[in-house]
Amino acid sequence: MRPRRSRTAAVRVEPSRFAVRDTLSESLAGILQRPARSALTALGTVLGVGTFVAVLGLTATTSSQIDGRFNLLTATEVTVEDIAREQNAFAEPGFPADADLRVERLGGVRHAGVFHTVRLDPATGGVRAAPVGGGAGGGERTDVVAASPGALRAAVPRLCQGRLYDEYHSGTRQRVAVLGSGAAARLGITTLDTGPAVFIGAEPFTVIGIIEDVERKAELLLSVAVPRTTAEEIWGAPGGGGTTMLVATEVGAAQQVARLAPTALRPDHPEYLKAVPPPDPRTLRSGVTSDLEQLFLILAGICLVIGAVGIANTTLVAVLERTGEIGLRRALGARGRHITTQFLAESGALGALGGLVGTSLGTLTVVGVAVVRDWTPVVHPATVATAPLLGLVTGLLAGLYPAWRAARIQPAEALRR
Amino acid sequence: MSTAAPRLQPQLPPPVIEFRQAGLTYPGPPPVPALTACDLTIQHGEFVTVVGPSGSGKSTFLNIVGLLDAPTEGRYLLDGIDTGSLGDHDRTALRGRRIGFVFQSFHLLPHRSALENVAVAMLYNGVPRKERPARAREALVRVGLGHRLAAVPSRLSGGERQRVAIARALVARPSLLLCDEPTGNLDSANADTVLALLDELHDDGMTVLVITHDQEVAAHGGRTVAIRDGVLREQARV
Ligand SMILES: Nc1ncnc2c1ncn2[C@@H]1O[C@H](COP(=O)(O)OP(=O)(O)OP(=O)(O)O)[C@@H](O)[C@H]1O
Ligand SMILES: [Mg+2]
Numbered sequence: 001m002r003p004r005r006s007r008t009a010a011v012r013v014e015p016s017r018f019a020v021r022d023t024l025s026e027s028l029a030g031i032l033q034r035p036a037r038s039a040l041t042a043l044g045t046v047l048g049v050g051t052f053v054a055v056l057g058l059t060a061t062t063s064s065q066i067d068g069r070f071n072l073l074t075a076t077e078v079t080v081e082d083i084a085r086e087q088n089a090f091a092e093p094g095f096p097a098d099a100d101l102r103v104e105r106l107g108g109v110r111h112a113g114v115f116h117t118v119r120l121d122p123a124t125g126g127v128r129a130a131p132v133g134g135g136a137g138g139g140e141r142t143d144v145v146a147a148s149p150g151a152l153r154a155a156v157p158r159l160c161q162g163r164l165y166d167e168y169h170s171g172t173r174q175r176v177a178v179l180g181s182g183a184a185a186r187l188g189i190t191t192l193d194t195g196p197a198v199f200i201g202a203e204p205f206t207v208i209g210i211i212e213d214v215e216r217k218a219e220l221l222l223s224v225a226v227p228r229t230t231a232e233e234i235w236g237a238p239g240g241g242g243t244t245m246l247v248a249t250e251v252g253a254a255q256q257v258a259r260l261a262p263t264a265l266r267p268d269h270p271e272y273l274k275a276v277p278p279p280d281p282r283t284l285r286s287g288v289t290s291d292l293e294q295l296f297l298i299l300a301g302i303c304l305v306i307g308a309v310g311i312a313n314t315t316l317v318a319v320l321e322r323t324g325e326i327g328l329r330r331a332l333g334a335r336g337r338h339i340t341t342q343f344l345a346e347s348g349a350l351g352a353l354g355g356l357v358g359t360s361l362g363t364l365t366v367v368g369v370a371v372v373r374d375w376t377p378v379v380h381p382a383t384v385a386t387a388p389l390l391g392l393v394t395g396l397l398a399g400l401y402p403a404w405r406a407a408r409i410q411p412a413e414a415l416r417r
Numbered sequence: 418m419s420t421a422a423p424r425l426q427p428q429l430p431p432p433v434i435e436f437r438q439a440g441l442t443y444p445g446p447p448p449v450p451a452l453t454a455c456d457l458t459i460q461h462g463e464f465v466t467v468v469g470p471s472g473s474g475k476s477t478f479l480n481i482v483g484l485l486d487a488p489t490e491g492r493y494l495l496d497g498i499d500t501g502s503l504g505d506h507d508r509t510a511l512r513g514r515r516i517g518f519v520f521q522s523f524h525l526l527p528h529r530s531a532l533e534n535v536a537v538a539m540l541y542n543g544v545p546r547k548e549r550p551a552r553a554r555e556a557l558v559r560v561g562l563g564h565r566l567a568a569v570p571s572r573l574s575g576g577e578r579q580r581v582a583i584a585r586a587l588v589a590r591p592s593l594l595l596c597d598e599p600t601g602n603l604d605s606a607n608a609d610t611v612l613a614l615l616d617e618l619h620d621d622g623m624t625v626l627v628i629t630h631d632q633e634v635a636a637h638g639g640r641t642v643a644i645r646d647g648v649l650r651e652q653a654r655v
Binding site for chain 1: 476480483485486498505506507509510511512513514518520522524526528529533537538540541542543546589
């Protein structure tokens with residue numbers, strides 16, 4: 001029994017093998033043998049994958065820019081501008097006195113109000129925490145915004161102290177002020193318990209509230225807001241075009257409100273007012289998925305094909321050049337499959353390397369463009385993860401034919417070279 | 418144990434090489450009868466030289482013995498295994514594990530160091546990766562190239578290259594060493610070094626088959642086979 005077993009054992013030869021690690025190190029050595037040629041070969045893949053990443057990244061970046069501009073807040077915001085003077089040089093100011101009421105009566109409007117920035121006489125100075133001649137608040141200018149109570153509410157403020165002024169204060173032209181948190185800090189006002197006042201020019205105003213944050217009109221945080229009626233009584237009406245109305249609407253009502261507001265405000269001269277609705281997201285998106293993007297993607301595809309042809313060509317030349325090496329490896333026990341694997345691994349690694357470099361270059365392009373345009377660069381992780389794979393697949397496809405040719409070379413034939 | 422099967426006791430190990438009317442005709446066209454059908458037996462531990470003029474069929478013979486080519490007629494048994502019954506898979510494995518080659522034109526990888534060139538011989542036959550550098554170094558030290566491990570072939574002399582090729586052939590510890598004109602490109606001093614090396618391997622128990630067109634080298638072996646126009650013939654020793 002025993003001798004027969006040893007006899008069959010002699011026939012059953014242990015098969016040749018080619019470990020994965022050996023495949024990788026041999027193919028890497030093959031690539032590094034001719035670094036310049038390998039780099040040039042990979043260039044096509046670099047360009048193809050780089051273009052893909054850049055195009056996808058730039059698309060993602062621009063559309064995220066639009067996402068940023070187009071959120072719920074902007075979708076429910078309408079501004080109405082006074083363009084009466086542009087229409088008619090002698091026209092009265094565009095907004096009527098009861099502007100807030102007229103617009104707030106419209107369906108879908110939450111808050112609406114008119115505001116303008118008060119132009120202070122530089123001689124009397126700006127806003128101070130003490131009478132003229134006092135020390136505090138002399139440094140930076142603090143804007144004074146004359147806003148109707150509705151305008152304040154439309155900005156969706158969050159108070160940290162006190163309250164907003166309302167229609168009563170406005171109707172009786174009270175000298176009250178609401179400070180933005182930044183303005184309050186500048187003026188050194190930290191608490192309302194002491195009943196602090198601010199001086200605008202020479203006029204004292206009682207501070208009744210401090211706004212911690214607003215959702216709209218962030219400039220309010222650095223300003224002092226006073227009732228519009230009070231401001232007009234002291235400093236007069238603003239010049240033409242200086243007044244704007246801010247309208248906060250219900251979700252989905254903005255476009256409708258924008259259409260109706262000018263007529264509601266000025267049935268006689270709706271053309272004196274221009275309502276600016278929020279941007280329509282659909283038109284924005286269609287602008288982004290443009291023909292240009294498709295053109296670039298096609299270009300990237302062409303680059304990849306060129307890259308694949310380059311790799312195929314170089315690998316085929318390498319196979320012919322290295323016929324002797326193939327014969328030698330076969331003589332040393334390599335199977336045809338091992339030869340295929342080695343050349344496929346070489347072309348695949350070349351493609352993957354090109355893909356990696358291309359991905360980095362593409363990402364850098366996106367970041368560069370974003371920095372120049374002052375955008376937030378967005379490259380989806382899926383793009384970064386799959387782009388080198390794209391290079392790998394390109395390399396593998398390109399290597400199929402040469403690798404197949406290499407495996408078919410007869411060892412005796414190859415060694416005769 | 419030794420008394421278990423007395424009738425099997427006298428059985429000798431099968432010969433390393435056994436040709437049974439094996440011959441090869443290249444298909445052409447026109448067909449070239451490079452090796453006429455012949456019988457030949459080479460036992461374990463022999464040192465055989467094959468001598469013949471250029472074009473006589475020496476390399477053809479060596480390719481058959483080394484399983485790089487298959488006879489077109491007759492049978493060839495290697496270590497008692499009928500190679501005609503083997504698939505390409507098993508022929509390759511057998512070649513990688515049992516046979517070491519030294520080629521006339523070296524066939525070294527041009528961009529790899531001497532050490533790497535030797536280590537390539539252990540890629541496909543299951544030698545663990547960790548053992549390879551040490552074994553390659555050992556083989557190179559054995560052929561007297563312990564100081565040239567990192568040199569690429571283009572920086573080596575012809576004799577040194579041939580010795581790297583020999584180190585590569587012996588590193589996987591084959592039972593059969595096939596050398597095609599191992600001294601063909603070398604001057605007499607280098608040729609002597611290489612022959613001394615082959616003697617040493619033969620003394621270690623390796624079966625050595627050397628192809629040459631040089632009668633002087635042929636006389637070196639323990640047995641010489643002459644080949645002329647594809648016909649193999651045992652050559653009487655003087
Ligand atoms: N693939 C082939 N197809 C056809 N004929 C071949 C082939 N290979 C070799 N031959 C022919 O077979 C004969 C033997 O060739 P072989 O290579 O075995 O000679 P050799 O003895 O090794 O010669 P050398 O000493 O020059 O190397 C020659 O006539 C050669 O032309
Ligand atoms: Mg020959």
